[in-house]
Amino acid sequence: MVGLEAILLRGALMSESYLELRLGELLDSVTERAGPGAGAVAAVSAASAAALVELAARATDLEQWPEAAGAAAQARRLRERLVPLAREDAEAYQAAVAQLNEHDDDFALGEALARAADIPLEIADHAENVSALAAEAAARANPDLRADAAAAAALALGAAWAAAKLVEVNLAMHSEDTRLARARQIAAGATRSAREALTTDE
Numbered sequence: 001m002v003g004l005e006a007i008l009l010r011g012a013l014m015s016e017s018y019l020e021l022r023l024g025e026l027l028d029s030v031t032e033r034a035g036p037g038a039g040a041v042a043a044v045s046a047a048s049a050a051a052l053v054e055l056a057a058r059a060t061d062l063e064q065w066p067e068a069a070g071a072a073a074q075a076r077r078l079r080e081r082l083v084p085l086a087r088e089d090a091e092a093y094q095a096a097v098a099q100l101n102e103h104d105d106d107f108a109l110g111e112a113l114a115r116a117a118d119i120p121l122e123i124a125d126h127a128e129n130v131s132a133l134a135a136e137a138a139a140r141a142n143p144d145l146r147a148d149a150a151a152a153a154a155l156a157l158g159a160a161w162a163a164a165k166l167v168e169v170n171l172a173m174h175s176e177d178t179r180l181a182r183a184r185q186i187a188a189g190a191t192r193s194a195r196e197a198l199t200t201d202e
Contacts (some may be wrong), residue, residue, distance in 0.1 A: 001156035014032060021118075034129075036090045037090065037124060038163075039162075040089045040122050042159040042166075043086035045158060046123065046127035046160070047078075049130045049152040049169050050076070050133075052149065052151060053133050053134045056142060056145040057069070058136045059141070059145050060142040061083035061142070063139070068141070075133055079085070080128075080131055081126055082123065082126050085123050091114045092115045093116055095115065107171065113170050113171070114170075116166075116170045117170050117179055119139035120164070120166035120170070121164075121167050121186075124160045124167065126165035127157075127160035127163060128156070128187075128190040130156040131160060131189075132189070132193040135153055135194070135200075136157060137149035138197035138198075146200065146201075149197060150197045154194055154198060157191060157193070160189075162186055164183035164186055
């Protein structure tokens with residue numbers, strides 16, 4: 001039990017501080033059991049994609065894309081929501097691991113697993129929105145940055161599918177849960193948007 005407590009303590013400390021790390025240190029932390037996992041990485045990837053969309057929109061003349069300013073603002077809002085979700089996902093994961101190892105409170109375990117599914121679902125939802133916004137930017141933004149927007153759609157697609165997979169895993173014992181269908185719907189929507197963005201010039 002001491003080993004588990006040590007892991008959880010490191011995890012608690014990491015969840016408070018890892019977003020302040022340098023990139024190399026953050027990636028190193030991912031390799032540790034108590035570090036940020038797939039959900040947190042998906043959130044960071046989707047936030048990075050949102051930043052690329054914001055870049056493309058801000059660099060576009062409003063005569064070329066009248067909605068560019070609004071798209072940039074929307075991308076920024078998505079980015080600002082996704083970043084804290086990375087930390088929240090890490091915390092939810094650590095709480096679920098703690099409950100799984102306790103084996104003495106089924107209700108608490110259910111609550112922990114539900115939260116461990118809810119946060120990736122929110123990450124996936126935001127990632128799909130980023131992908132859709134990226135597809136629009138890939139078609140309408142400054143031509144010099146359309147490739148960046150298409151790349152953003154691909155990054156958001158990966159994040160959406162990764163987060164949707166986590167929802168599936170965390171709800172494995174609840175096959176009728178509506179969140180499973182929602183996660184699949186989100187992943188499919190992100191796929192359509194990314195395909196549109198990546199084939200705009202074909």
